[in-house]
Each structure stands twice: as C-alpha cells, then as structure tokens.
Amino acid sequence: MKTHATYLGIDISKTTLHLGTSEKFVKEFSNTATGHRQLIERSLKLETPRVVLEASGGHERRVCEALQDADGRTPGATASGSAGHSSDINATN
16 A cells, blocks of 8 residues: 655744644644654654755754654755755654
8 A cells, every 4th residue: 555645834933833734734833842842743643744844044953853853864855945854754763
C-alpha cells in the first residue's frame, strides 16, 4: 500500500507558530521548546507528515532544529523554493 504525505505549513513569528494544512488551520503553539515538542507530538498523529517552514528572519531556527532532532533529516527548500526549510517527521522516533 502506498502512503501519501500530509503536508503541514508552519507560519512563524517571534512568539508563536501557527500549524495548518492545505485545508485548515490546525493549532497555535508558542515558539518555545515546550511549544516545539507539542507541535511535533501533534504532527506525529498524522500519516507521513511533511512540514514546510517559512524563512522568518531567524525565528524559524529553533523549531527547525527541533524538527530535525525528531527526524534526523537535513533542511531542504520550501514548496515555494524560498530559503525556508522542510522536514519529514519519522513517527518511529
């Protein structure tokens, strides 16, 4: 059986992270270590989640590092090809 990725977008500000799919807003998290953990836990509930981040003047670095720690992958390009990051989250971690 072929699995399909679930694409999640994160809108990033200095203090908040807004998680959404192409269909809806999912939840707001704080841009802190606790908020990063909560975002990752929420994302792991989805089948084959793929997260796309915007480049946000450096405010994306900590959440990107948290996603990489949960995933072990290297940053890539966002769907728009800008200087953001993307990450698969491996649910077996």
